[in-house]
């Protein structure tokens with residue numbers, strides 16, 4: 311939720327209103343986390359905005375600053391991109407495509423242009439003077455690369471004359487066209503990103519009108535700070551202008567446009583569980599929340615096979631860290647289960663940063679997974695979260711590094727750890743006395759080489775883990 315702090319903070323001799331965001335529904339939270347990712351790319355230290363009480367505090371002027379367009383004397387509209395515009399596109403592209411995508415598109419475009427040239431050479435054998443139709447070049451470029459409008463007439467002429475030049479070899483022509491195309495990286499990424507985000511059926515359907523995609527100045531106009539920091543008209547009845555997302559009334563509120571929000575509410579199946587809100591509350595959105603909501607896709611972590619996950623928690627600091635771990639470890643990969651993902655991210659949290667979690671926070675950490683229109687929520691029992699957020703247990707689990715053991719903890723099957731340790735110790739003794747261990751246990755159940763090779767120390771770690779867990783559980787009972 312958002313709170314307009316009436317206390318102004320004094321900064322650089324100016325009065326700066328501060329915006330305070332509190333965790334709310336998971337979709338809003340994912341939007342804010344996505345926004346923080348863009349902010350990080352803009353060069354900001356995101357940790358400074360994350361407060362211990364779980365909120366995000368940010369100066370309004372910061373949002374204004376990143377949305378500000380440089381005084382554009384550049385002729386190219388892409389030179390007028392503010393830092394938000396640049397990095398919103400960049401992070402979106404990065405999440406959706408791999409690094410080689412741009413180069414592959416260039417190669418594909420060149421291949422098609424060379425086909426146009428081959429057709430021309432064939433025709434020339436029959437007719438006297440035949441030139442390449444510029445529209446053909448535009449068509450090939452638009453199909454595989456960027457809008458033809460993103461080329462200057464001079465560049466198009468250059469491509470045309472290269473294709474028509476019989477004195478040059480194919481590799482020579484390819485090389486020169488490559489030089490022209492490779493300068494269009496910003497344009498290419500922009501085109502790919504808007505085509506995913508704003509068309510009909512896209513994430514934010516029609517938020518930016520698809521008929522304007524090739525008019526980049528319109529993009530800059532749509533995403534300017536004045537459109538998101540619209541101060542509410544104070545004369546309006548206070549009862550009706552409360553934002554359903556941040557429950558604030560500082561910024562101008564408008565009724566939710568379900569067409570634009572189609573990504574939130576899949577066709578014909580309006581689900582309020584998406585928002586953890588009831589029908590009556592879900593009516594209005596303020597201009598600033600609209601801005602956060604268009605970062606939703608950047609909060610979700612894309613996995614292999616088209617599913618996406620987000621770790622929701624009652625604190626932005628927690629969400630920022632947990633989701634970053636998951637993104638680093640699992641981004642674009644296949645996962646075995648949401649349970650494991652949550653377990654691993656909690657272990658990373660406990661071993662990497664000093665963070666104290668209250669009871670309420672531990673009980674409300676959940677993995678939200680989205681596959682097409684299907685949404686699932688998963689959380690761990692609070693006693694298991696307690697164990698994983700115990701620094702000693704977490705670092706021991708990390709040292710052990712075996713998924714089988716992690717799963718025993720996640721499932722609360724602690725005796726299994728003891729039995730596993732005993733088996734490992736038995737085999738370690740056999741091995742020491744030169745006997746055949748006689749079982750496939752080592753090969754089948756233990757995955758890591760270091761554990762297989764030093765069964766003795768592996769078994770000791772398991773015993774220690776078991777003892778730590780038992781003593782931690784006893785503490786909980788007493789408490």
Ligand SMILES: [Zn+2]
Pocket residue numbers: 312553554555556557558595596597598599600
């Ligand atoms: Zn709002």
